[in-house]
Amino acid sequence: MWVTSWPLPQYVRHAWPGAWVCSLFRNEGEHLSSRLIAWAVAHTRAHWPSAPARGIVTFVGPARTRPERDPGRCFRRAGWQHAGFTAGGLYVLRQLPAAMPAPAPVPGTPPALFSIEDVA
Numbered sequence: 001m002w003v004t005s006w007p008l009p010q011y012v013r014h015a016w017p018g019a020w021v022c023s024l025f026r027n028e029g030e031h032l033s034s035r036l037i038a039w040a041v042a043h044t045r046a047h048w049p050s051a052p053a054r055g056i057v058t059f060v061g062p063a064r065t066r067p068e069r070d071p072g073r074c075f076r077r078a079g080w081q082h083a084g085f086t087a088g089g090l091y092v093l094r095q096l097p098a099a100m101p102a103p104a105p106v107p108g109t110p111p112a113l114f115s116i117e118d119v120a
Contacts, residue, residue: 001026002040004056006048014086016094019054020044033074038101041078045103055096059086 003024009017025040027033045051058080060072071091072080083094 004044016054016057018052020056022058034077037078039106042101042104043106046105049103051097055094057092057094059090059092061090
């Protein structure tokens with residue numbers, strides 16, 4: 001499961017306003033999480049072709065990861081970089097547009113439930 005959000009910058013309280021946000025990621029399948037993350041970013045780019053200059057970010061709680069792994073390991077393996085910490089101590093991982101995979105919808109995925117065009 002993957003959710004990309006694109007909050008309006010004026011409503012963002014973190015240091016990366018204007019960036020896409022991976023709001024939710026969960027892998028319960030057979031594929032490597034890093035591969036699913038790359039597919040999800042490519043799919044997001046297929047829906048929104050112009051990636052924001054600040055790229056895409058996600059926030060990882062170190063207490064929510066396996067003790068033997070570094071927080072955000074699967075994101076790092078997908079090409080994301082550590083970008084800092086939130087005020088609450090979450091790890092921030094980011095992928096800039098130049099490092100993102102090319103736009104490509106994931107075959108067999110249903111269409112998005114909501115689109116920016118739906119609320120504009």
